[in-house]
Amino acid sequence: MRVEQLYKKSNHSWMVMGRDAERREEVIDTNHYLIQHNGQGLLLDPGGVENFSVVAAEFSKHFELANVEAIFASHQDPDVISSLPLWIQANPDLIVYMPQIWVSFITHFGVKLENIRPIPDEGGIINLAGHELEVVPAHYLHSSGNLSVYDPQSKIFFSGDIGAAMLPEDFTELFVTDFDQHTQYMEYFHRRWMPSNTAKMRWIAEVRKRDVEMLCPQHGAIFKGDNVERFLSWFEKLDLGSAWSNVR
């Protein structure tokens, strides 16, 4: 498991955790992000019940997790949020931000409505100890209710499954180093899991409106500097919803 600081300036920081070597072979590798501001924490896509103890133990080395006041779920998938009941058992006052359309589904994990702050389809703002983070709609990419997060201070854009890559076991880098080489790990995932080219173009336009230094997906490697625009251009040309053509 690798934990690295992506950004740190005075009272504000971003940390990423990924490449869990301990995970069972059949479990997809996931990245988890922790934003700290003024001593308070926000966890982005904290992960599945399978790797809760690893995520909690690793982040505990760097941050007092009792100060995590909120969790953000980009969408409803088990690898994103099935650990939620365990976080809430430890902190019954935890706030959980999630796409509005998934509220009545995610509550099946055992979370109560009083913990949930639904985010409407058009997105919004998350306030972390006085610091504002932008929530950007990413619906249909891949989930029908899907959100990204942009932090104007660090210029980090958390993209959820967008930009995800199914990396081979021997790929241990946290960042994309050779973009052209990297596309082979991304192409099938995006064409198979993401259905809408219209939604894709809308999301790309939203990202381009912002000054993005890092684009951070929930699986695979992080895009930094010029690789952010390289990814957007590659994604723009990709025909989504085209990996399965067995329609008769």
Next chain:
Amino acid sequence: MGGNLYTRRMGDDYNTIFRQCVSLNTELHKLVPLAKQMHLLSSNAVSSAARAGTEGNAFRVLTQDIQLLGDEVSECIGDTQKVIGEIVKLASQLVKQFSHYMIYMDLADRLEDKKITSSTKFFDRGHHLVADELRSNNHKLSSNLGMLANLLSPIAILVKKGEYLAVCSSVEAASAGEHGVSFEAVSSMLRELVSQLRLQSARQRSLLRDLSDAIEKQQNNQRYLVYAR
């Protein structure tokens, strides 16, 4: 994760409980047509008693008792199904809670290995909460099992009552002169239904014993797994 082995073992225990509940429920369902047949028999007996005029007076009283027997059997089934449903619900909650308990255990081990003390107290809260829920649901499971045993125990008494009614109706049939033939037909049918009820009652007692053993085994295993670590 070490917890997986324990969770799997507990999962097996709960699977056994589910299977026992399904078997018991299936057997209990077999009592539904039996109770209906008792009602039908009671209606037939009422007609026979009416045809017999004053000679059928004593038999008329017996028909009411047959109907009552059918009602009591139905009542028993209705309540037991609710309790079985509750046992299944508790067992499934316990599987989830036990899995969470083992995950917190795993986390505590990791924090201890890495000598991280800062977050230990924070996660202890979740750990204790789950342990309390486990205790409370295990207590509820035992109490529901007791309730189920109490609800099923009258069936053995109903079998005795049915046997007594069958004897009484045979006696009435013998002393009812020309109407005795139809009374005897009712009595013979009642004997058959009571014999089926006796068989069902024996099967249910055996299944209840199995369920009780499975729950006891699960609770012992859980105690061992939780306290052995």
